[in-house]
Amino acid sequence: MSQKRSTMITQGTVAKNRKASFNFAIEETFEAGIVLTGAEVKSLRLGQASINEAYATASDGEAFLVNASILEYGSIGYMKHVAARPRKLLLHKRELKRLAGAVARKGYTLIPLEIFFNARGMAKLKLGLGVGKNKIDKREDIKKRDWNREKHRILKNG
Numbered sequence: 717m718s719q720k721r722s723t724m725i726t727q728g729t730v731a732k733n734r735k736a737s738f739n740f741a742i743e744e745t746f747e748a749g750i751v752l753t754g755a756e757v758k759s760l761r762l763g764q765a766s767i768n769e770a771y772a773t774a775s776d777g778e779a780f781l782v783n784a785s786i787l788e789y790g791s792i793g794y795m796k797h798v799a800a801r802p803r804k805l806l807l808h809k810r811e812l813k814r815l816a817g818a819v820a821r822k823g824y825t826l827i828p829l830e831i832f833f834n835a836r837g838m839a840k841l842k843l844g845l846g847v848g849k850n851k852i853d854k855r856e857d858i859k860k861r862d863w864n865r866e867k868h869r870i871l872k873n874g
Contacts, residue, residue, distance in 0.1 A: 724761045726837060731765040732830040738854065740827050742846035746815070749806035750781065750831070750839050755789040760839055762789075765831055772805065772826035772843055774816040779805040781828060781841060805841060818845060 736742065752760070759765070770784040780802040807815070818824040829842040849857075 725763055725833060727833050727835060730760050730763055730831045730833065731767050733767045733828055735768060736827045736829050736844060739849060740825060740846040741849055742844035744845045745829065746807065746811060746843045748841045748843055750841050751804040751806065752839060756786050757839060759786050759789040760831065767828045767831060770828045772828055774812055774819055774826060777812055779807055779812055779815065781805055784828065815845065
């Protein structure tokens with residue numbers, strides 16, 4: 717029993733979308749709660765989640781996380797959940813209006829950046845509001861990253 721508890725995540729990052737900063741220029745971030753079932757929370761605590769293909773939608777005063785995969789918790793009997801169902805996000809009304817307006821009018825996208833447990837043990841989602849990058853922007857980012865690595869290497873050795 718003690719071995720199982722040591723592998724559970726009680727605080728910190730559960731899943732991270734590492735491609736988000738490469739594919740999108742993120743201008744602003746928001747923290748949202750997620751409506752989950754008990755088995756989904758247990759599965760998250762074991763780190764069995766993926767948000768690489770996920771996105772969020774905001775309309776009609778509600779926000780949903782779509783295509784996020786939380787695997788089924790193994791020890792649960794008859795109350796199994798669907799791994800990729802849409803999950804409701806909990807945001808303030810003014811944040812919802814702002815996000816829905818930005819997505820509808822300006823062509824922004826809501827990108828899930830990471831799922832984490834806060835200090836109180838609640839599952840939260842970090843959302844980014846951003847615009848998709850084109851190939852030229854991605855190439856510039858790669859050049860900047862390579863130059864910064866080279867610069868640090870020169871300063872370290874020389």
